[in-house]
Amino acid sequence: MERETRLVQGNQAIAEGAIYAGARFYAGYPITPSSEIAEECSKLLPKVGGVYMQMEDEIASIAAMVGASLAGAKSFTATSGPGFSLMQENLGLAVMGEVPCVIINVQRAGPSTGLATKPAQSDVMQVRWGRHGDQSIIALSPATVEECFTLTVKAFNFAEKYRVPVVLAADEIVAHMRENLSYPAPGELEIVDRKKPSVSPEEYKPFLPEDDDIAPLAAYGSEYVFHVTSSMHGYDGYSNNNPANAEWRVAQLHRKIERYRDEIVMTKTFDTEDMDILLIAFGATTRAARAAALQAREMGIKAGVLQLLTIWPFPDKEIAALGPRIKTVVVPEMNYSGQVAGEVQRVLGPNIEIRRVNRYNGTIITPKDILKVINKE
Amino acid sequence: MKDKYEIIMAGSGGQGLVSCGIILAEAAIIEGQNAVQTQSYGIASRGGFSKSEVVISRNEIIFQQVQEPDVVLALTEQAMEMYATIESKIPVFYDTTLLKTRVGDNLYGYPFTELASKLGHVGTANIIALGAMVTKTDMVQIESLAQALKRRFSGKVAEMNIKALNTGVKLVKNNN
Amino acid sequence: MTHATGLKYLKNGCLPLMWCPGCGHGITLGNMLRAFEELDFTNENTVVVTGIGCWGKADDYLVTNALHTTHGRALAFATGVKAYNPKLNVVVLMGDGDGVTIGGNHFIHAARRNIDLTAIIVNNYNYGMTGGQVSATTPSDRRTSTTVYGNPERELDVCALAEAAGANYVARGTVYHGWDLKNLIKEGLSKKGFSLVEVVSPCPTHFGRNNNMKVAVKMLNWLKEKGVTKEKYAQLTDSQKDGYFIIGKLVDRDAPDYNTRYEEIRARAMGS
Structure with a gap:
């Protein structure tokens, strides 16, 4: 049909x-x-x-x-x-x-x-x-x-x-x-x-x-x-x-x-095969993360995205599987405390750098906001 | 014609900006394009700053909102202040019935509201503006917009909206 | 003629019930089950929904369908059961704290909707299970474990509230007037639309101890004396009325119930 x-x-x-x-x-x-x-x-x-x-x-x-x-x-x-x-x-x-x-x-x-x-x-x-x-x-x-x-x-x-x-x-x-x-x-x-x-x-x-x-x-x-x-x-x-x-x-x-x-547990990956930096996102913020990752690639930074369709139970296994490929993870989310970032840190341990992008003023996180954090040295 | 268009329509609540965005997005879908329409609004149903955004693309629309607008419609002074100064010189359409006239190569002032009341309903001002913007940019076919209007409205209301659309088209064509 | 016992709805081996000696809940439960039997309710077509409190434990003793819910919300759960399956007999057991204090809002709206539930609210004048604290129905000036110098608030008339909110059937009974209570419950169960039966049954353990009714016989005598018919009550002068309350049927109307109205509206939607 x-x-x-x-x-x-x-x-x-x-x-x-x-x-x-x-x-x-x-x-x-x-x-x-x-x-x-x-x-x-x-x-x-x-x-x-x-x-x-x-x-x-x-x-x-x-x-x-x-x-x-x-x-x-x-x-x-x-x-x-x-x-x-x-x-x-x-x-x-x-x-x-x-x-x-x-x-x-x-x-x-x-x-x-x-x-x-x-x-x-x-x-x-x-x-x-x-x-x-x-x-x-x-x-x-x-x-x-x-x-x-x-x-x-x-x-x-x-x-x-x-x-x-x-x-x-x-x-x-x-x-x-x-x-x-x-x-x-x-x-x-x-x-x-x-x-x-x-x-x-x-x-x-x-x-x-x-x-x-x-x-x-x-x-x-x-x-x-x-x-x-x-x-x-x-x-x-x-x-x-x-x-x-x-x-x-x-x-x-x-x-x-x-x-x-x-x-x-359902997740989706975008360009994670050859990545150097991983963006983990859920809900509408996923779209800003994916746009930011594409823009980062245009600038020569190999970024990948993991979208969490299921947020509970937390996708520990799926995140841990990507851990060995990267040193840095960026987690954009519309809250102050990094509710998902904290979980990601728990899964990946202290040796991986988690960069948080938090927005809690009622405006959306844009690809530009995320790109800025990706580019931070 | 570009692969992707980003449109901002700004004014105040009750000016029909959201339905205007919906018609445009529906026209794009009729052509087999992808479209996303978003809005930001306050707690009042009428009045207060209101913005409707549309992204149209032949490809998947990843980020749902406007990053670099290709065209802007401003229906209040506040909206005009926000967008008239955009450096990229993208076309900004505004209503000279409601706003003071401004000078600028990229500024397109037309008396949308006045024309709409001549047609018989001030509520069609946004459709006149839509006709003008689409004619200027080729975002979608005018025929697709007409089809979207016919799907949404029927009888006399549909007729009046089609008339408004054509009025908008003529505004730009006659000026070129 | 043999009298209904209601035993077939009672769980095997649950006697004696866990309620305190002298508590009226057993009397109410027995009369409710006898009413079930006289109306030929089956375990399959009956759902007893209970809230939290001593009376809300009643479902533990039953072999009908049951749903033991959260404090104050029993009517809202019952509303979902009845709205989806109008064929079920849905009976809601709550105390005064559960039904009209924490659950007051649901009580008003269940009555307003006139949904075909029968609420049996046992009014023991306090929160029995938690140790006899003041509730919305504790009479003014009475002593409870949280009004040790007397209750500064006024009591709520549960039946008047149900009437004002639109219930089709409202009645008040006591655990002294057992036979009448069974008939009131039976009438409430038979009535289409929202029915309330308030059962006055002061808690001997807490309310009684603090208010000179520690011995259950005293409580029963008090109910016998103070619970009077509408006619008797009308004959009392205003100064005499203090402390007395009306028992019997208070409201009996036939406004369309929620499910009937919903069916009509749904037919309209399906036709369009």
Whole structure:
């Protein structure tokens, strides 16, 4: 089937990608710069028999999303900085209850209300560690409108396959830019649905993993009756405070992501074969990094780029593999503290020079900004 | 015709700069080119400095924003101050109905708003400007712009916008 | 005729329940389950959503579908369940701290949406699980572990809030008036749209100890005396009304529920 090409905004591509992936429930609360996702969903979901709900706040939005997912829907929500902060507690419940769902966080400049209409990439650590209690999370970050679509589909696939919440950490730049998107035809991209129980209803235990480390998930209203709780629980979903059980459960929440780490971690490389200097970038900043690397090559500096499509789990292996080829890494990111640069340093160790390019005033990082740091002797 | 064009349209919120950028980007896509449209805006829906950028290219557009503009449209004094002094002497189009007239080889002042109200709707001033800019630079075919307008609008509104587009085309052609 | 026991919804081996001696939660749970049985609810078509607090632990004893959520948010989770699958009976169990203090916003909006949930809010006048701290329903001037000299704030009337926000069904019962309570819950469960049943059940361990109702019998006698019908309450003079509260059905309306309205709107969208 021939692909249709249109000028599409990133937020719209996210909404359309979600519906392509099979999402049939959205609950959200308006917030700049993610509101267009809600608007698109309110238009598109009823037409495909789905449910769009505007809730009273972000806490309720993520809660309703979790409820709908347990009733059998592929469900999602979208928000930005302040709303993402409000969602943290119930995101923790989604982790604990192993509820498949997708949370879109269109990052904007903080702290607090900050620069409400301006871009940032300052929630990298919040995405990873924002909730109390030790837990793992999968997070993806798009750089183009096409990636807004395809990574949203991936996010749903990961959520469904591993029974986890997945965060799409977009940013205001990619969310609001319009770009030509060539739509994948129906059936062209792989769509994954959650694994259903194969045992009898009497035998079903909603938190008993099979050999693949994933427990099948029934839906409320089916012949399978089940308990889900935010509390520590056993295989049967009922509260269980036994230390051995707690130890197994917490490890299991990490283990299933660790086991599938190689499927989850996605990166792209550009001109890394003969490079002397490596740029590591994610989200919209990838585009400035790639432009800077090309301009550096014109000036005789062999620069390569590693784009992190998956930011959590962190692409340790992929970064470490490129380490021996270079002495210097440049990490441009729209935050003050170098949230990704710190991770890169952790992976590569103290003997590699990490040059940080940080911007945290609501304006974008340009290729010129990065080039200046590449050229620094 | 170049492989890549970078366009800045600046003014204030509510002047239709974003939709103007969208029409231009859609025209480029109709021709099979790549296009990216971005914008920066404040918290007000109307008023306040607003900027719409478009990058058009036959190749992959790597950086999404304008680095060296090929053409600028300025619809407020503030926008004009920012871009009229660009040393590279790229064409800067501005609205003489709204702004004071300036002298310069690369400055193209036309009464877009006045012409638009003569056509029947001041809201078409940006389309007149688009017609003029595209005629000057050959970024896309006028026919593609007309097609993009027809996709976006229907009936009388489409007709008026096509009229506005042609008005813009004539402005530049008659002056050359 | 045999009476419903509700035992089929109760988890094997969970008796005695972990609630304190004298606590009314067991009475409420029993009456709720008897109402389930009389209405032929099945474990498959029922989802009990609970919040955090003593009453929020009720799902531990049930073999229906259940979702034990975060503090104050049970109604929002339940909203997602019901909005996606309108065929389910969704019952939401919360205390006064959970349901209308931390969760007040969700309570207002669930009632405003008139979504077909039945909220059973057990009002024990304090935060029992955390040690008897003051809540939004603790009567003014009463002593709790965080109002040791008396509560300076006013109490919230949960039923009045539900009525103002648009609930289709509002009723108040007590754990003394058990038979009536079962019927009120049954009516709430049968009603399409948002239903609230407030169950007055002072916490003997904390609120009772601080307010002269440490012995459960005293609490029950207090409920028996102070909980009066609408008609009786109307006969009291203003000065007599102090300390008394109305029990029974307070609101019964038939405004269209959320799912019905959503279906209509969705049909419009699919037709266009």
